[in-house]
Amino acid sequence: MHDKRVANLLGALSLAVHDLVLADATAAAGTSASGAAALVVLSTAPGLSVTELGRRIGLSQPAAARMVDSLERAGLVERRDTLTRSVAVHLTKQGSGAARHILGDRGGRLGTLSAALDADEQATLALLLGKLLTSAYDQLPEADRLCRLCDRAACVANGQICPVGAACRSRDG
Incomplete structure (x- = not known):
């Protein structure tokens, strides 16, 4: 629901x-x-x-x-x-x-x-956005299209993992 x-x-x-x-x-x-x-x-x-x-x-x-x-x-x-x-x-x-x-x-x-948003709220939002992007990839499995205006370097800064890239790799096996 x-x-x-x-x-x-x-x-x-x-x-x-x-x-x-x-x-x-x-x-x-x-x-x-x-x-x-x-x-x-x-x-x-x-x-x-x-x-x-x-x-x-x-x-x-x-x-x-x-x-x-x-x-x-x-x-x-x-x-x-x-x-x-x-x-x-x-x-x-x-x-x-x-x-x-x-x-x-x-x-x-x-x-x-x-x-x-304060720093804690931004961290929470980042987690939630990652979940939503993973769900978006499940519905629109085209990583290149989803990320067509992404700053890819910003997405993986400080050892972070791109949620769309992770969803793509997970799907590919």
Whole structure:
């Protein structure tokens, strides 16, 4: 059984957090939300194909190709031929800077939001968020998509374990 009020509050907060994350990410990169996610993904996984990049951020291949075209026109990414017939997408120097800017600004409004909690409450929230992310992975088992705007280094700082990564490893065996 679940508490409808808790579900409702979680829904309202998730939309507010979504809006804050996307507003900060798109402002930091000067791109669309999917463009910002692509920059973050490519910062940790350079050389993805357009199709794979689209899969990781939740876009169809045609939509991903249009997004990469836009990022390329903005000087944020470049396509490079590979030994096979595919094309690999890489960040340019400007794109790497934009990705760092997106992740650096991430602590901005989200940091302000979480600062409403004291240190003990933040520790409790971190545990609860880990449980919720594990449950989210059970329902949407696409770690790359769930973490498309994650600061992966922050998630595993101080020996912490990423809950989505742990859920993924647990599922894989």
